[in-house]
Amino acid sequence: MGHEVHYFKKVDSTNEVAKKLAEEGSPEGTLVVAESQSRGRGRRGKKWVSPEGGVWMSMILRPEIPPMNAPQLTLVTGVAVAETLKSECGLDVGIKWPNDILIGDKKVCGILTEVSATVDMVDYVVVGIGIDLNVDVDLFPPELRSGATSLKMELEREIQSVKLVQKFLINFEKTYGDFKEGKFPEILKEWRILSTTIGNYVEVHKRGRTLKGEAVGINKDGVLIVELDDGTLKKVLSGECIHVKK
Numbered sequence: 001m002g003h004e005v006h007y008f009k010k011v012d013s014t015n016e017v018a019k020k021l022a023e024e025g026s027p028e029g030t031l032v033v034a035e036s037q038s039r040g041r042g043r044r045g046k047k048w049v050s051p052e053g054g055v056w057m058s059m060i061l062r063p064e065i066p067p068m069n070a071p072q073l074t075l076v077t078g079v080a081v082a083e084t085l086k087s088e089c090g091l092d093v094g095i096k097w098p099n100d101i102l103i104g105d106k107k108v109c110g111i112l113t114e115v116s117a118t119v120d121m122v123d124y125v126v127v128g129i130g131i132d133l134n135v136d137v138d139l140f141p142p143e144l145r146s147g148a149t150s151l152k153m154e155l156e157r158e159i160q161s162v163k164l165v166q167k168f169l170i171n172f173e174k175t176y177g178d179f180k181e182g183k184f185p186e187i188l189k190e191w192r193i194l195s196t197t198i199g200n201y202v203e204v205h206k207r208g209r210t211l212k213g214e215a216v217g218i219n220k221d222g223v224l225i226v227e228l229d230d231g232t233l234k235k236v237l238s239g240e241c242i243h244v245k246k
């Protein structure tokens with residue numbers, strides 16, 4: 001991982017750059033890193049605020065898996081990020097399904113997985129990771145401030161981004177290696193331990209509708225299972241939006 005690194009002072013979005021490179025044939029493990037992004041993207045078309053001081057990066061992966069398994073890479077990456085923040089910063093982090101890394105109930109990192117595939121095989125996956133490292137979320141737009149935090153704000157000191165990225169890449173290489181060897185069930189066990197979602201009451205927003213119930217588990221494919229108020233079980237795919245209720 002990271003044998004080919006493309007570093008930029010500023011780009012529109014590292015995911016966009018990585019997708020272009022992947023289309024041109026860049027190999028698995030290619031890393032795109034930028035100090036800031038002018039058009040950082042979050043899930044569901046949202047803007048991702050990406051000032052200097054954060055870690056904004058994307059990895060090109062070329063796993064030999066069917067497209068339906070590609071969203072599992074978001075969970076694989078989440079486990080590697082969470083383990084890195086725990087071991088390097090001593091923070092008690094959790095994962096909100098599918099991709100938010102939280103400290104307490106505030107988001108410190110988001111993951112955006114984009115897939116290019118034929119009907120039966122993945123061509124490439126770009127996994128984008130945004131970590132609010134040495135940034136001041138008080139400078140974020142008002143609607144984002146209360147739900148966000150940064151490592152610097154939590155630890156009251158600056159964190160060396162290069163060291164953190166190196167540690168993450170080592171952790172990710174291990175977890176991704178396990179994934180490619182068919183050990184997703186083991187990774188899910190770790191994910192479950194880190195999860196702040198399972199056991200909580202959630203609201204699922206889908207095509208303008210809101211469903212409410214308890215997140216009771218995650219199945220072997222990484223799909224969240226919610227027991228709705230009427231007792232029926234609903235599978236929630238990673239493209240859908242959930243809110244965890246206190």
Ligand code: BTN
Binds near residue numbers: 012016039050112
């Ligand atoms: C989310 O939680 O909505 C996902 C946020 C993903 C942000 C990262 S920053 C690096 C990469 N480039 C982007 O434009 N987005 C991802």
